[in-house]
Amino acid sequence: MELTDADDPRVEVYSRLTDAALRRRQDTVHGIYLAESSQVVRRALAAGHTPRSFFLAHRYLESMADVFAAHPGVPVYTGTDQVLEQITGFHLHRGALAAMDRPAPRTVDEVLAGARRVAILENVSDHTNLGAIFRSAAGLGVDAVLVSPESADPLYRRSIRVSMGTVFAVPWARIGEADGRGRSAWPAELDRLRRAGFTVAALELSDEAIPLDDPDLRGHERLALVLGAEGPGVSPATLRSCDLHVAIPMAPGVDSLNVAAASAVAFWELRSRG
Ligand SMILES: C[S@@+](CC[C@H](N)C(=O)[O-])C[C@H]1O[C@@H](n2cnc3c(N)ncnc32)[C@H](O)[C@@H]1O
Incomplete structure (x- = not known):
C-alpha cells in the first residue's frame, strides 16, 4: 500500500508511539515492538514472532518479496523516501521495518x-x-x-x-x-x-x-x-x-x-x- 500522507493513521506505530507506548498497546496481548533492518526483521520471523505490518522504501520491496509471500495478509506499506522520512523522523537507511507482536514473556x-x-x-x-x-x-x-x-x-x-x-x-x-x-x-x-x-x-x-x-x-x-x-x-x-x-x-x-x-x-x- 502506497503511503502519501505522513499522518496516515495506519502507520502510527512507525511514527508517533514511543517504545513504552508500543509495549502497552491495548489492542494487543503483549504489546508491539519494532524490528529495524531487513536482517533483524528476518531474525524476528525466524524466531517465530508474528508480524503486524511491514514498512519499507520502494527499493527494498524486491529483496523482501519472499518475506511478504510467506506472510500473506500482513499489510506492506511503502512510499517515497521523503514520505517515509516524514513518518519515522529518520532516513530509512536501515532498509525495512516491521511492527511485530511481542511474544508472551518467558518464565x-x-x-x-x-x-x-x-x-x-x-x-x-x-x-x-x-x-x-x-x-x-x-x-x-x-x-x-x-x-x-x-x-x-x-x-x-x-x-x-x-x-x-x-x-x-x-x-x-x-x-x-x-x-x-x-x-x-x-x-x-x-x-x-x-x-x-x-x-x-x-x-x-x-x-x-x-x-x-x-x-x-x-x-x-x-x-x-x-x-x-x-x-x-x-x-x-x-x-x-x-x-x-x-x-x-x-x-x-x-x-x-x-x-x-x-x-x-x-x-x-x-x-x-x-
Ligand atoms: C563499569 S563497571 C561499574 C563500575 C565499577 N564498580 C567501578 O568502580 O568502576 C560495570 C560492570 O561491569 C563489570 N565489570 C567491568 N569491569 C570489570 C572488571 N575488571 N572485573 C569484573 N567486572 C567488571 C561488572 O559487572 C560491573 O558491575
Whole structure:
C-alpha cells in the first residue's frame, strides 16, 4: 500500500508511539515492538514472532518479496523516501521495518531449563549496553539471560538494533519482579538459581574477588554470572547474595571495563567446555 500522507493513521506505530507506548498497546496481548533492518526483521520471523505490518522504501520491496509471500495478509506499506522520512523522523537507511507482536514473556524456569551458562543483568538500564551484552551472549555460548526489574527492555528499538536481533534468539526472562503486594523479589530470587544447581557469581572488582582465569571457575557445571550497571556496579545486597565474586584483573590506572566489554571477556573465559 502506497503511503502519501505522513499522518496516515495506519502507520502510527512507525511514527508517533514511543517504545513504552508500543509495549502497552491495548489492542494487543503483549504489546508491539519494532524490528529495524531487513536482517533483524528476518531474525524476528525466524524466531517465530508474528508480524503486524511491514514498512519499507520502494527499493527494498524486491529483496523482501519472499518475506511478504510467506506472510500473506500482513499489510506492506511503502512510499517515497521523503514520505517515509516524514513518518519515522529518520532516513530509512536501515532498509525495512516491521511492527511485530511481542511474544508472551518467558518464565525464569523456562529459560533455565537445560542452561549451563546464564548471564544476569542487574539494573543495566542502558539499551546499548544491554543489546551488546545479548550479542556477546549469543556469540559466546551463554544459554540464557535474566534481567532484573530495573534493567532495560530487551525488545526496545535500540536494544534490538545493537544486539543485531540476537535478543530474539537467546532465551531471556525478567527475574525478581515485585509480587502482588509490591514486595520486591530482587535479589532474593537468586536463590532459585542456587536451588537449580547453579553457582551464582558476581562479576565485580570486589575485595574478595578471585581472578577470572582461576582454574577452579571452569569446573562449575552450571554457572550464573551477575553483571552490574555502569557507575554503581553490582549492588552490595546482590554481592552478599552471590556465592563468589570474579574480577577481570585491570592494568594499573584503569578502574574497570564497560559492562558490555566485561561481559564478552567473561563469557568467553567461562564458556562451558564439557
Ligand atoms: C563499569 S563497571 C561499574 C563500575 C565499577 N564498580 C567501578 O568502580 O568502576 C560495570 C560492570 O561491569 C563489570 N565489570 C567491568 N569491569 C570489570 C572488571 N575488571 N572485573 C569484573 N567486572 C567488571 C561488572 O559487572 C560491573 O558491575
